[in-house]
Amino acid sequence: MIGPSAPVDLFSDAVLADPAPTLRQLRDIGSAVWLPATGAWFIGRFADVRSALNDWQTFSSAQGIGFNPTINAAWDQALICQDPPVHTTRRKLMMEVLSPVALKPVAETIDQRAEALVDRLLEMGQFDGVTDFAHDLPVGVVMDLIGWPHDVRPRLLELADGSWNAAGPDNARMQSGMAQLGQMMDLLAEIYAENRVVPGGFASRLIASAHAGEIAAETAIGMLAGYVVAAFETTISAMAAGLYLFASNPGEWHKLRANPALALGAANEIVRLETPLQHFGRVTTREAALSDGSIIPPESRVIISYASANRDERHYAEPDFFRIDRREKQNLGFGHGPHGCAGQGLARMELVAVFTALAGRVDRLELAGSPTRSLNNIARGFGRLPIRVIAG
Numbered sequence: 001m002i003g004p005s006a007p008v009d010l011f012s013d014a015v016l017a018d019p020a021p022t023l024r025q026l027r028d029i030g031s032a033v034w035l036p037a038t039g040a041w042f043i044g045r046f047a048d049v050r051s052a053l054n055d056w057q058t059f060s061s062a063q064g065i066g067f068n069p070t071i072n073a074a075w076d077q078a079l080i081c082q083d084p085p086v087h088t089t090r091r092k093l094m095m096e097v098l099s100p101v102a103l104k105p106v107a108e109t110i111d112q113r114a115e116a117l118v119d120r121l122l123e124m125g126q127f128d129g130v131t132d133f134a135h136d137l138p139v140g141v142v143m144d145l146i147g148w149p150h151d152v153r154p155r156l157l158e159l160a161d162g163s164w165n166a167a168g169p170d171n172a173r174m175q176s177g178m179a180q181l182g183q184m185m186d187l188l189a190e191i192y193a194e195n196r197v198v199p200g201g202f203a204s205r206l207i208a209s210a211h212a213g214e215i216a217a218e219t220a221i222g223m224l225a226g227y228v229v230a231a232f233e234t235t236i237s238a239m240a241a242g243l244y245l246f247a248s249n250p251g252e253w254h255k256l257r258a259n260p261a262l263a264l265g266a267a268n269e270i271v272r273l274e275t276p277l278q279h280f281g282r283v284t285t286r287e288a289a290l291s292d293g294s295i296i297p298p299e300s301r302v303i304i305s306y307a308s309a310n311r312d313e314r315h316y317a318e319p320d321f322f323r324i325d326r327r328e329k330q331n332l333g334f335g336h337g338p339h340g341c342a343g344q345g346l347a348r349m350e351l352v353a354v355f356t357a358l359a360g361r362v363d364r365l366e367l368a369g370s371p372t373r374s375l376n377n378i379a380r381g382f383g384r385l386p387i388r389v390i391a392g
Contacts, residue, residue, distance in 0.1 A: 003032035003041065003294035010038060010303070011168050016375045019278065020320065023308035031290035038067060038169055040281065040301040044308030046315035048290050052282065052304055053336040056083050059282040059302060061339060066167035067281050068174060074181065077222025084338055090223060093209060094202065094342045103345055110141055114353040118361055122391055126368050129385030134239035137350040138232055146227065147201020152187065159184040160232040168377025188224050192217065234276040235347045237381030241274035242355060244385055247365040249322045256324060256359045266324040267351035271333030273322055278307040278380050306332045307380070363392020
């Protein structure tokens with residue numbers, strides 16, 4: 001059977017501000033739901049999303065992961081817009097600096113930076129959970145790891161902020177995101193042409209591969225662009241989300257204080273519940289059958305909803321609750337299958353380090369005002385998050 005349809009605009013302000021009720025509604029309708037407002041099929045149940053992410057032969061990334069043709073053309077060389085075997089070859093370049101072995105020397109730096117951050121926060125007492133807290137490790141650690149020249153780092157962060165908007169459907173946020181993305185691509189092309197990067201980082205290795213003829217210059221620039229957008233906004237979102245969730249759930253904070261070994265579970269639960277990247281697109285290469293018998297025709301644009309899958313009551317007990325010792329360990333916040341997030345090991349290390357350091361010295365985290373969400377077509381995060389810390 002062809003799946004049902006629903007008059008839902010996933011990218012409206014109202015849904016982006018509070019997506020969970022709409023995602024539940026779509027899950028309850030069926031495994032695949034046609035959304036005329038976007039011109040795409042929505043897949044939001046955990047089992048179906050996981051299955052689709054494993055089946056790249058049917059649910060292809062090669063026609064882009066965005067929901068407008070402009071971004072899919074602009075990102076045609078990005079790693080997330082490739083299928084194996086091309087994806088496999090290019091991903092190896094990235095994993096040279098992001099594998100667990102490669103990240104071992106970085107771990108001590110991350111721990112030291114986390115402790116220094118907690119020193120500053122305790123001295124401040126009250127701070128913004130986005131700019132004062134969430135920016136610190138992702139920006140400091142990732143900028144060094146990639147090897148961006150110091151003089152362009154503030155500008156790269158500024159351009160990365162909100163760039164995921166460009167992957168949405170053609171709305172005002174998408175147009176704004178495209179303008180930012182265009183400026184970022186120009187800057188990256190300039191850095192590439194001048195080989196103006198810090199030696200030894202991921203950027204220098206990627207540029208060297210292009211100069212050696214192993215990959216095209218356009219491919220190197222596209223991969224760098226994908227890493228800029230993915231590395232900053234998503235981890236920053238997860239960091240801020242963790243503060244918000246712990247401040248809103250003091251019982252879970254006391255669990256972590258009593259048992260710091262729960263920090264990894266907490267990191268995974270933060271990513272599950274808030275899911276920094278809510279949805280990506282795919283295109284079906286052939287007829288696709290889903291778990292309830294729904295059929296998606298070939299050459300259809302599909303919305304793969306990580307955010308919906310991560311709150312699917314068919315898979316999780318009490319999915320809307322924050323539980324750092326949750327029994328169900330797996331979630332899809334870092335993706336799954338061939339396109340699982342290449343930087344997820346680093347993101348977990350950063351989250352574990354900063355919340356372990358906080359738990360060792362902070363008795364309470366409190367909201368010090370009303371948070372504001374930063375509405376984005378693809379990414380979920382905070383624009384402002386007033387937090388107060390009480391030492392203990």
